[in-house]
Amino acid sequence: MNEPGRPTSHSRVTLSRIMTAVDVNLYGTVHGGVLMKFVDDVAGAAAARHSGGTAVTAAIDEIVFVEPVRVGDLVHAYAQVNWTGSSSMEVGVKVVAERWDVVSPEPLTVATAYLVFVAVDVAGHPRSVPPVLPEDVEDERRFREALIRREHRLSRRAAIQRARAETRAEARGEAHAEEEKPE
Numbered sequence: 001m002n003e004p005g006r007p008t009s010h011s012r013v014t015l016s017r018i019m020t021a022v023d024v025n026l027y028g029t030v031h032g033g034v035l036m037k038f039v040d041d042v043a044g045a046a047a048a049r050h051s052g053g054t055a056v057t058a059a060i061d062e063i064v065f066v067e068p069v070r071v072g073d074l075v076h077a078y079a080q081v082n083w084t085g086s087s088s089m090e091v092g093v094k095v096v097a098e099r100w101d102v103v104s105p106e107p108l109t110v111a112t113a114y115l116v117f118v119a120v121d122v123a124g125h126p127r128s129v130p131p132v133l134p135e136d137v138e139d140e141r142r143f144r145e146a147l148i149r150r151e152h153r154l155s156r157r158a159a160i161q162r163a164r165a166e167t168r169a170e171a172r173g174e175a176h177a178e179e180e181k182p183e
């Protein structure tokens, strides 16, 4: 894809809803899984908008629940594409709540998350995405931090694969030594 790129604002998305009694866990606050779906939905909308088509969740890198959400709270999720690779995108999400029973000058941050989406074609194969163009210093900071997360993710995956290969090689070596033992 030879597109010049799309500014961050092109794909910024906000999703809002009021939490209800069906969203609660056994403790009476909103279930983490409900918030995770909300986060995935808003991030997916941002990724689809940026890439101009279907994008699937490849990984949820980090989700942090900062404050409990309660029934009646008006919750807003903000998503933007922080970084783009060849076919993948990191989407950052911030979730804030307006308490139904408290007047507060600032909404409360209740969760943050980073997700990796991959743009796919009709066959489900990765397709290229236009680069994201950060528009201000905050977008540039998010771009740099997303790159750090990607490097950590890749090096962690490589380290785990090496460790697994070593474990398998050790297991094979032990089995081989067992076979060679005299009766």
Ligand SMILES: CC(C)(COP(=O)(O)OP(=O)(O)OC[C@H]1O[C@@H](n2cnc3c(N)ncnc32)[C@H](O)[C@@H]1OP(=O)(O)O)[C@@H](O)C(=O)NCCC(=O)NCCS
Pocket (backbone or CB within 6 Å): 055, 056, 057, 058, 059, 084, 085, 086, 087, 088, 089, 116, 118, 120, 124, 125, 126, 153
């Ligand atoms: C995501 C998926 C399309 C990747 O396919 P793949 O053939 O493994 O892709 P590749 O190895 O060629 O990698 C493609 C890109 O995805 C990235 N990627 C793949 N797996 C990833 C992972 N687990 N975490 C982060 N990035 C990942 C690669 O880094 C690469 O990025 P780049 O093109 O920007 O460099 C495939 O694994 C898939 O379909 N997964 C299921 C998705 C799904 O069902 N999600 C839930 C419902 S939406």
